[in-house]
Amino acid sequence: MTRVRAEDYEEKKQIIIDKAAALIAKKGFDVATMLDVAKACGASKSHLYHYFPSKEDLLYAIVHDYITHQAADLTRILKQPLPAEQRFGLFVDSFVQGAARARNEHVILMNDLKFLPRAQREHIYKLEVEMTQMMEGLLREINPRLMAEERLQTPYALLLFGMMIWTFTWYRRSGSISPKELALRISELFVNGFKAQPPTLLKT
Amino acid sequence: MTRVRAEDYEEKKQIIIDKAAALIAKKGFDVATMLDVAKACGASKSHLYHYFPSKEDLLYAIVHDYITHQAADLTRILKQPLPAEQRFGLFVDSFVQGAARARNEHVILMNDLKFLPRAQREHIYKLEVEMTQMMEGLLREINPRLMAEERLQTPYALLLFGMMIWTFTWYRRSGSISPKELALRISELFVNGFKAQPPTLLKT
DNA sequence: CCTACCGATCGGTAGG
DNA sequence: CCTACCGATCGGTAGG
Numbered sequence: 285m286t287r288v289r290a291e292d293y294e295e296k297k298q299i300i301i302d303k304a305a306a307l308i309a310k311k312g313f314d315v316a317t318m319l320d321v322a323k324a325c326g327a328s329k330s331h332l333y334h335y336f337p338s339k340e341d342l343l344y345a346i347v348h349d350y351i352t353h354q355a356a357d358l359t360r361i362l363k364q365p366l367p368a369e370q371r372f373g374l375f376v377d378s379f380v381q382g383a384a385r386a387r388n389e390h391v392i393l394m395n396d397l398k399f400l401p402r403a404q405r406e407h408i409y410k411l412e413v414e415m416t417q418m419m420e421g422l423l424r425e426i427n428p429r430l431m432a433e434e435r436l437q438t439p440y441a442l443l444l445f446g447m448m449i450w451t452f453t454w455y456r457r458s459g460s461i462s463p464k465e466l467a468l469r470i471s472e473l474f475v476n477g478f479k480a481q482p483p484t485l486l487k488t
Numbered sequence: 489m490t491r492v493r494a495e496d497y498e499e500k501k502q503i504i505i506d507k508a509a510a511l512i513a514k515k516g517f518d519v520a521t522m523l524d525v526a527k528a529c530g531a532s533k534s535h536l537y538h539y540f541p542s543k544e545d546l547l548y549a550i551v552h553d554y555i556t557h558q559a560a561d562l563t564r565i566l567k568q569p570l571p572a573e574q575r576f577g578l579f580v581d582s583f584v585q586g587a588a589r590a591r592n593e594h595v596i597l598m599n600d601l602k603f604l605p606r607a608q609r610e611h612i613y614k615l616e617v618e619m620t621q622m623m624e625g626l627l628r629e630i631n632p633r634l635m636a637e638e639r640l641q642t643p644y645a646l647l648l649f650g651m652m653i654w655t656f657t658w659y660r661r662s663g664s665i666s667p668k669e670l671a672l673r674i675s676e677l678f679v680n681g682f683k684a685q686p687p688t689l690l691k692t
Numbered sequence: 693c694c695t696a697c698c699g700a701t702c703g704g705t706a707g708g
Numbered sequence: 709c710c711t712a713c714c715g716a717t718c719g720g721t722a723g724g
Contacts, residue, residue, distance in 0.1 A: 472684075
């Protein structure tokens with residue numbers, strides 16, 4: 285029988301991830317120090333290095349856990365046997381509510397990817413590209429004539445992500461609008477504007 | 489007769505601002521060092537400190553020059569005696585093309601405001617809030633029934649800014665779509681979706 | 693799990 | 709006395 289880790293190993297690791305995410309989201313990766321994180325956990329720096337070999341590995345754990353769950357949720361939604369616009373609505377709802385639930389992780393994903401070592405950074409990028417491509421597929425179903433122009437597929441998908449992602453630089457749960465309502469307004473606004481878009485622009 | 493500054497004082501200052509903007513946009517404020525900036529200018533650190541009393545003052549000069557010009561352009565557009573939707577189109581065009589022209593400054597405004605001293609940071613925020621309020625005014629003109637709900641005014645304005653701002657994390661001039669076309673597609677998509685938005689949501 | 697350190701590198705400033 | 713720089717080095721702090 286192999287020696288096992290402490291039974292609360294994963295729990296303690298998750299505490300570090302959560303506390304670190306809060307600090308890094310607030311101050312930025314390079315301003316938040318490992319000593320800050322240690323104090324927030326009520327532990328020493330050495331405690332952190334027992335669980336994560338480097339500060340970058342801690343960052344990677346934060347963003348990887350988050351984006352992996354998000355991508356899995358979105359993949360599941362796309363497989364449902366529903367009309368494209370309904371799947372689109374569920375996609376936006378899942379993305380927005382996921383980001384609202386894990387606001388720290390979302391902000392870090394937006395701001396601090398550049399601090400990851402190349403290989404880890406590329407892996408996160410790959411998952412982001414996959415989510416963009418899922419969205420491009422949905423948009424092709426919703427407005428095939430417009431999306432027949434290949435050069436427009438990624439831009440339109442990224443405009444939608446812009447609305448959703450930027451939201452969390454200003455959005456507060458305590459505000460006047462719930463995550464569910466916000467998701468619904470975003471998805472209705474985008475889908476109506478997108479369907480009304482002519483295949484070629486009328487003005488120059 | 490008072491002694492004057494070197495005649496090329498302002499030009500040299502502008503060179504520092506431009507080189508620093510390129511480095512800070514690429515690496516982030518705290519990763520880009522004053523030595524990096526000095527080398528990019530072909531000068532010493534002391535040269536930089538002759539023009540800017542601190543690294544933060546250099547950052548402030550970059551974002552202040554940019555946002556001031558941007559706010560002035562937008563204010564001028566709003567005063568034109570044109571229908572609301574046309575002013576909206578011009579606003580989006582000016583914002584997007586301004587950001588495309590000064591991509592470095594735009595990225596810094598998005599990522600590095602947190603490094604400014606409080607007073608300077610508040611001043612930039614104030615200008616950003618003013619731009620948001622200009623947009624809220626336009627949106628009230630375009631869809632008065634929807635915007636009668638006060639709690640929705642800022643969220644809708646910020647969703648539009650999200651589309652425009654996020655663009656420049658992925659947009660490259662050399663891409664398949666010009667800044668002018670991008671601005672037009674954003675403004676058409678948003679205005680159509682926004683006008684179609686019902687005053688109260690149909691689903692829950 | 694802690695204290696005591698290290699090699700390095702930062703922003704800012706000295707004399708000339 | 710000023711402005712416009714340079715080579716060198718300061719005190720303090722980061723990740724490890």
